[in-house]
Amino acid sequence: MYFRYHESPTGPLLLAGDDAGLQLLYMDNAARWHPQADWQPAARQLDEACRQLDRYFEGRLKRFDLRLAPRGTAFQQEVWKALQAIPYGHTTSYGALAERIGRPRSVRAVGTANGANPISIIIPCHRVIGRDGSLTGYAGGLPRKALLLKLEGVNLQPAQDQLLLI
Template sequence: MYFRYQPSPLGPLLLAGDDQGLHLLHMDAAQPWELPSEWLPAQHRLDEVARQLDEYFAGKREIFDVRLAPLGTPFQREVWQALQRIPYGTTCSYSDLAGQIGRPRAVRAVGTANGANPIAIIVPCHRVIGSNGTLTGYAGGVERKQMLLELEGAWLI
């Protein structure tokens, strides 16, 4: 696994991936993060991810085109794939997302899977909000969620 820190308007981001793709995009990278000893500095391996993130934060990219390799259960991966279908600049509720994957009663499980998303921003879990239009919890903090939605010009439900 290779890693690098990427500066962003949200603070440093930790990127980690290998030949299969990006496994992790973690916010709060300024916090002490115990990296596994076998992880190696990325050198140039994650440059494309970093470039696309820079374009996103500059308002020049709406869709990411990088290989992703998140590790999770089949249900989590199903939710994360559904997250990637939420268009830039829009939001949906956890209930909407549960319906989209054909499990309308699994709202809490969808919320848990959303919160376990290991690839923030690129897998846009920030686009999921409460059914009443409120900004609900976000692993990177509600302030960052609001910043991302404002960057995208998202209208809240």
């Protein structure tokens, strides 16, 4: 596994992957922030992911085109694939996401899978909000979620917009 740190407007990011593709993208307050002992610093292996992240943060990239290899259960993989179908600048609710994967009664399980997403930003779990339009939990913190949504042009409720000041 190769790893690399990358600076972003949301703070430092840790990226890790191997020949199968990108496996992790963590923000600096994620629980598993440090590389594993057997990981190697990336030479050029993660350059394309970093280039695309830079373009995204500049507002010049609306859809990532990277080989992804997140590890998770079949259900998590199904949810993460559905997350990738949420268009840039749009949001959905946990309930709508559960319906999209054909499991309308699995709203909590969808929320749990969303929270376990190992490739934040690129697998856009930040685009999932509460049914009432409120921001809900985000592993990177609600201020980062608000920043990402605002970057994508999502109009936040006034109280949520204040999160950007924190």
